[in-house]
Amino acid sequence: MSAPSLSLVCPAGTPAALDAALEAGADAVYCGFADATNARNFPGLNFSQAEMRAAATRTHKAGRSLYIAINTFPKAGDEATWHRAVDNAAEAGADAVILADLGLLAYAQAHHPGLRLHLSVQAAASTPEAIRYLAQTFGVQRVVLPRVLTLAEVTDLTAAVAPVETEVFAFGGMCVMAEGRCQLSSYVTGQSPNTHGVCSPAGAVQFRREAGGDVTSRLGDVTIDRHPAGAPAGYPTLCKGRFQANGTTGYLFEEPTSLNAADHIPGLIKAGVRALKIEGRQRGRAYVTRVVGEFRRAIDAALSGGFTVPDLARGLASEMEGGRATAGAYDRRWR
């Protein structure tokens, strides 16, 4: 039996963030190209082909791995853009591509048989049957699990799908929707992370300062929230909106809060999970440095048997949406 291990997979939206992740102790860094082929297609973010090649060189020189997310669903009639992204990832020297679309998995397997395939969370595969099918059909070697599973479910699933590796989210944006299927952003703006690579596109977002210091956030024609002066704020996404219904005002889908699963690191190692993922390719290098550094220390402590529940809450409080943290579904007790 091999020694326990847990790889730390970290986000990079820019070459500078990639360097920050490597410096802070990432085992692997994931990036995307500057177009609609990845789910963080934000203005001014992501990598050109030349930047991706340079990123692969720097990452490999540091002895780490580079994953490239091509995790949106190709537009009918424009499959060539997504195929080209897979070709470019292989050419740049990616250690793995993170894909969600079945057609794209088939393309990668057929044209780049040596390229390692990871299944994106956007594929929303959460049953042994689905994962086994994808592994047997396309050669998927790792699956990123949705953020809706309990620790017990992650443990069972990891055992059931071995030798396919599992990767789980440990920190960052808390998305509890059926990822890859969510239509909330598309409903309001016509654009979604699934097809355009962007949830709540910046062009549809407006903030307005009200008298008294309140701030109103809007997405398209929909008011998302009104934050009182001094109160923490969250992303202007429909799922984090506060609405009036049946005479009460509250968060209809979920509250603005960040996932922090640091307490569960020993449990995830015991479950056989292969990698922890930090969310946040849209965040700055200061976020990457702080979050990756904290999780590097926590993982190293856990692997060396010296783990105590890390006090990440204070150190990372300012990085958290709404200034709040949750262990999310890992602690879920309801069914």
Next chain:
Amino acid sequence: MSLDPTDPPPLSPVLLAGLAARLMPPLPLLGRPLTGPVAARLAQAAFDRLRRRHQGVFDRLAVLGERAFLVDPSDLPVRFLLRPAGARPGLWPIAEGNAAPAAAATLRAPLGALLALLEGRVDGDSLFFSRQLMIEGDMEAVLILRNAVDGADVTLERDLADRLPPRLLSLGRRWYGEIDSLLHLAARAAIQPASQPVTEIRP
């Protein structure tokens, strides 16, 4: 005034007054108001210098075209119009009370937080979550600016001061060191409310 730089109190008028008091000795060296012709020339010179040193960043910002930003340090009686690209790129101070020119977006935060953002020492989303950064207007333009700047390696002391004569540099470093430590303190104070222990949500 004695402050613990690792755990400052929240930003407040009292704290700012204290910081200003600590700056009083070098302030007369400025000799002119923040928005006079000397300040305008200094702002443009600093902008030109950053543009030369970080050409790649400004190449990324070319997509902004003529779009300009109103940068509003909430703790200073001056605002800046920043036009990173277009036919006449530059940085112009605007005195308090003067009408601001049309801008695609406005960014408002304490000066220390804005400089920390420029140098990549703080994450823009974090400043937004903690309500220290207020953005109004064209969010797409703001993201282009934020992501390009965050991807650069801006260090103001290195970028702006390394061609000064040695004696002036020495004087400048002493003064900048004082300013820089106070701005770091102000930046930490600005995000201090969000650094309190977070609420843990348990299902």
